[in-house]
Amino acid sequence: MGTGDATRMTVRRVPFAYRRETAAHWNAARPEFSQIVNSASLAMPYLEPYLIKTMREARPLITDADLVRDLDLYCAQESTHYRQHRKFNDELKALRPETIAEHESVLAEDYARLGRERSLRFNLAYAEGFESMALAIGHMLIEDREFLFGDAESAVTSLVLWHFVEEIEHKNVTFDVFKHLYGSHVWRIAGLVYATFHIMARTRRGYHALLKEDGLWKDFRSRLALARVLLRIFGKLAPKLLRILHPGYHPSKVADPSWMTAWVKLYETSADAGARLDTSRLHEPLPAALSA
Known part of the structure; x- marks a missing residue:
């Protein structure tokens, strides 16, 4: 059976506009968190095309028409994601050209190698591992949005939350594709573990290089701030990751946060509303959390 989410998955064109001069430290109060997010953003133009390629390779093998429809919508959403991240990354790269070019070459080789050398089963398990982790991260970011994004640049905050x-929104798709074709709990967990450690290792490599170029990596106060934000993130993230390990886990059992459903309704009333969140009012209901 398909996920049943095709009616609510929407391919959105959100008109983000980024400021080059603040791209690196878009959260001035939390430069360490800025660079964590920046490092994750740098991976998107390599990770997400790999996910799309993997899903499209699986598509001819799927016998459920609803699931094929969901897969196509998933790929369309992921395409908009990496294109928006590339647009932001270009602004960031203008400020850190050598550091970012070197890191991007590592990411490009990683995902080219996985697509070239690994089986479809492995790559689908990786895709599902990433999406399960992304679901957990999405819930964590939304729950802790005021702390993580309060008073930060609107465009980057809005990009990440969108x-x-x-x-x-597309939480079920890779799970259902993997289950439809392989259905192995052991392989699913192996994909989760591999994807989680691979992505986190590459994210750390990226923010280490960016903070080092900032002159913050050897600054004691900055390293302490980094440790604190990482402990906070992982403290909130760990229970959400652990539930994925259960043999009876299915992402559809994880209820959508109310803020997320409010964002979806907001977009339906104004196509560009999600691009202009007021980061001083993230604790308020969404219609009030728009920039003037």
Whole structure:
């Protein structure tokens, strides 16, 4: 059976506009968190085309028409994600050209190698592992949005939250594709573990290089701030990741956060509303959390 989410998955064209001068430290109060997010963003133009390629390779093998429809919508959403991240990354790269070019070459080789050398089963397990992790991260970011994004640049905050609204929206697709074709709990967990450690290792490599170029990596106060934000993130994320390990886990059992559903309704009333969140009012209901 398909996920049944095709009626609510939407391919959105959100008109983000980024400011080059603040691209690196778009959250001035939390430069360490800025660079964590920046490092994750750098992976998107390589990770998400790999996910799309993997799903499209699986498509001819799927016998459920609803699931094929969901897969196509998933790929369309992921295409908009990596294109928006590339647009932001270009602004960031203008400020850190050598550091970012070197890191991007590592990411490009990683995902080219996985697509070239690994089986479809492995790549689908990786895709499902990433999407399960992304669902957990999306819930964490939305729950802790005031702390993580309060008073930060609107465009980057809006980009990240839009991205994870849609990660939550298409949460079932890779799970159902993997189950439809392989259905192995052991392989699913192996994909989760591999994807989680691979992505986190590459994210750490990226923010280490960016903070080092900032001159913050050897600054004691900055390293302490980094440790604190990482402990906070992983403290909130760990229970959400652990539930994925259960043999009876299905992402459809994870209820959508109310803020996410409010964002979806907001977009339906104004196509560009999601691009202009007021980060000083993230604790308020969404219609009030728009920039003037």
